[in-house]
Amino acid sequence: MNLEKLEKSRGVVFLAKNTDTIDYVKIAKISSEFVEKNLKLSTTIFQPSKDKSTTKKVLIPTQWKNFFRWEAWNQTPYDTTILLDSDYIVLTDNLLKYTKGNFDYRLLRVMATPSGSMESYMGNYLKNHLWATIIVFNKTKKTKMLFDIVRRVESNWKYYSRLFRLDPYCFRNDFAFTIADLILNGYTLCDSHHLPCSVLTIENPIHYMGIIGNFINVKTNKENLVVAKQDLHLLDKEYILSESFLTFKENYFAKIG
Amino acid sequence: MSIETIIEQIKTATDWQTNKRLLRDRTQNDLQLPYSGGLFKITPELIAFLNSWDSEKIYLEDIYENPVEIDRFEFLCQAKEHYQRVMNRWHQEYNELRKIRKV
Numbered sequence: 001m002n003l004e005k006l007e008k009s010r011g012v013v014f015l016a017k018n019t020d021t022i023d024y025v026k027i028a029k030i031s032s033e034f035v036e037k038n039l040k041l042s043t044t045i046f047q048p049s050k051d052k053s054t055t056k057k058v059l060i061p062t063q064w065k066n067f068f069r070w071e072a073w074n075q076t077p078y079d080t081t082i083l084l085d086s087d088y089i090v091l092t093d094n095l096l097k098y099t100k101g102n103f104d105y106r107l108l109r110v111m112a113t114p115s116g117s118m119e120s121y122m123g124n125y126l127k128n129h130l131w132a133t134i135i136v137f138n139k140t141k142k143t144k145m146l147f148d149i150v151r152r153v154e155s156n157w158k159y160y161s162r163l164f165r166l167d168p169y170c171f172r173n174d175f176a177f178t179i180a181d182l183i184l185n186g187y188t189l190c191d192s193h194h195l196p197c198s199v200l201t202i203e204n205p206i207h208y209m210g211i212i213g214n215f216i217n218v219k220t221n222k223e224n225l226v227v228a229k230q231d232l233h234l235l236d237k238e239y240i241l242s243e244s245f246l247t248f249k250e251n252y253f254a255k256i257g
Numbered sequence: 258m259s260i261e262t263i264i265e266q267i268k269t270a271t272d273w274q275t276n277k278r279l280l281r282d283r284t285q286n287d288l289q290l291p292y293s294g295g296l297f298k299i300t301p302e303l304i305a306f307l308n309s310w311d312s313e314k315i316y317l318e319d320i321y322e323n324p325v326e327i328d329r330f331e332f333l334c335q336a337k338e339h340y341q342r343v344m345n346r347w348h349q350e351y352n353e354l355r356k357i358r359k360v
Contacts, residue, residue, distance in 0.1 A: 191321070
């Protein structure tokens with residue numbers, strides 16, 4: 001009996017592609033340090049080498065390169081993978097419990113902000129779409145189908161955007177995974193593939209992050225939060241690359257050892 | 258009392274309620290416990306049920322609406338320990354948050 005095979009491998013994958021203004025690879029490297037410290041899992045960062053976009057007719061109005069997430073299934077070296085956005089800062093081991101048990105994949109359903117749940121609508125017919133910020137998956141047939149459908153949605157975005165009454169010029173992974181999950185579950189809304197947790201997202205530009213006891217102080221241009229230690233999704237990518245965040249990281253690592 | 262002072266107090270009260278709610282939300286996530294291939298939210302009701310049931314093997318519905326076979330005594334011990342740990346932490350951090358509010 002091959003005992004090595006009994007223990008399934010687990011790891012975290014980041015997909016990072018730099019834009020003209022944001023160094024996503026550097027952000028992913030910073031995030032991977034937090035992952036290795038708190039989850040004790042190995043991390044892998046994939047950088048698409050060239051623009052493999054197959055949606056030739058989709059105009060990209062910003063530098064936000066949001067493609068290639070479907071590649072994660074083929075690229076990941078792990079049996080159980082946590083696919084994260086590079087701006088998701090792992091400050092606890094909370095994600096580990098969602099890698100256990102028998103499941104194909106788990107997608108994030110609730111994104112919370114300091115003012116409550118983030119309401120985000122997908123077209124006129126589906127509200128509260130899923131979020132591709134965190135995807136936990138095992139390498140199974142069903143998960144391969146999910147990623148294949150995501151690839152198909154991306155390749156045929158013009159069609160799917162019309163089908164679901166979405167903006168044809170704004171492809172989002174969130175929408176692609178929501179559509180794929182919907183299709184895979186027979187066009188019914190189903191909770192069995194959702195992460196039963198919420199993720200705190202800081203939307204506003206951050207001025208400062210620090211540690212007060214067991215809490216994290218986050219000062220933005222609109223609020224002064226004292227947040228219990230938990231994973232944070234920071235939309236202010238420039239702050240993650242700043243000296244202030246580097247100081248926070250060093251202080252955080254010094255505190256947790 | 259000046260209007261600026263009133264605004265500052267309202268803002269502090271708002272921040273306190275927000276921070277308190279964020280702490281509670283974090284705690285609700287922490288109460289989830291994986292066991293025997295399922296994922297359960299540990300509640301006082303679940304602990305009471307496990308305590309009162311008389312057979313050692315039982316099937317419980319988990320968060321994902323799946324029936325999971327449970328070793329009652331083993332799961333009860335884990336559930337109680339987990340609940341105690343999470344609630345202790347919540348209580349401790351709640352008190353710490355109250356002190357921070359006054360800074």
